[in-house]
Amino acid sequence: MSVALRLAFASLLIASVTTQALAVDLPPMVDAPEIDGPISDPAGWYFRGDIGYNLKLDAGDPTYKTYDATTQTSTTSGFDKSRMDRDATFSTGVGYQFNDFLRSDVTLDYFKATHNGKTGWSQCTVANESATGYCRYDSQSVSALSTLANAYVDLGTYWGLTPYAGAGAGVSYVKWSDVSGKRGCAYADKSDCGGLDYSHSKENGEDSWRFTYALMAGASYDITDRMKLDLGYRFSQIGSGDMFSFNDHDEFNGAFGTKGKDDGFTRHEIRMGVRVTGW
Template sequence: MIVRKTILGAAIIAGLSAGTALAGGEIYPVVEAPEVDMSTVAVAQGWYIRGDIGYAASIKGGDIDYNYIGEGGADESRERFDDSRFSKPFSYGFGMGYQFNNFLRTDLTTDFFNSSFDADSSIGRACPGENAGTGCDFTHDSGYNAISVLANGYVDLGTYAGFTPYIGAGVGATNVQWDDLKTRATCVDGASVCGSTAQGDPVRSPGEESWRFTYALMAGASYDLTNRVKLDVGYRYSDIDGGKMFGYSDAEKALGASGTKASDDGFQRHEIRAGIRVTTW
């Protein structure tokens, strides 16, 4: 009996030892995941300032009509500038903005630009003081100065090897100040012969000033020159509402004319822009 108990106890101890050894062969050491210190992850956030220059490859002004007041004030008609051209396509501006994170930012910008304006028109009637049966051609020249203030928002689309593409949109207002319009009349032979070929000094119509609603769409990319300085190159389309251009000349006012002589349909500008952004973080 004693021998049996001894053998049974030895067997149990041997079995437990074997089981423990087998189980120990299948246990792997516990590997803990490393902790991530979020304070070391860079998040773009803070104020920035910017300066830009632009070149308008295309400036469109639409059809522009004006009121013509003929001799004696009785010959009034609505005419059109047949061939109008805008030039001086350069602009410059500055602004301040805020970067909310790596993807969203906004800024307030002010841009300055001007343009010359040249146009031709004609009427199928005699110039003032000319023979009946002749026609009259006009040449016009003026220009305007403009200040545009826009609130803009952008979505940065990620940074790749220092380049950050973006898209954006802006809304605001533009102040347009037209210079005086200078108009020269030239008689054109028709059924009758002109008495002269030019009408002396140009007639001046005073320029008008107005604020116009403006919106813009942008796309481009920035490049990290340093940790704080970015080169920004992009395209901007801006649409400026129409408004007053010119009032009546003194001679036309003497004939009873009042109000606005001409209004434009606004401007659509397609610009290539380049600038620098300096961040504060």
């Protein structure tokens, strides 16, 4: 056998032995599983709770009616002064996260505030027209319980923050308290002020259901895997409705219907809350 053939035979033998050795030492190949879709699925239910503050609460231009028993007609006027006190707000709700960008929830919101107004007019005049006087409306509290269906678009996560924008619509149950006011009469005999003791006049508060809508914007931050801190702004509008009725004296003389009407409520609110996810 020639030298060249011997070298070729030796090379083939070494290669065969090496291949068998490697085949024995190496573990069998394992096929990696195929992943179809995102690695984590954000879909699922969540619960939320929020507290807020009305930066601005505007009742528009509320009006009231004065009743003339002689002509049995009513005249509508605006308050000389009208101001709404701002107050805290509270909200809770449950929602569903559909994907990384879309979620919705149903919320129950509550706030309470006080309307302070003042107006005066000649109402103590009796038959001989010798009496003069005034009536003054002081204050009336209002509370509103709203239920809204909301939808949000999450705009991606950047450095742990997820900005969002949303909108909602629903109804509010608005309840006005009885009017807390003082009445006065300049007639010499206070007991003869048109047959009414103005210091004890009472006007009952009204309540009603009203359409409500809201627009929201803010950002959330992941505190843990299942808890998010939410800081946002909300603009909301509650429709107009009744405030208070005529007093017993006016109704006795023929007045009917609602005496005071509000112009609805425009709210600019800042809110902070927590969302707890279930996935």
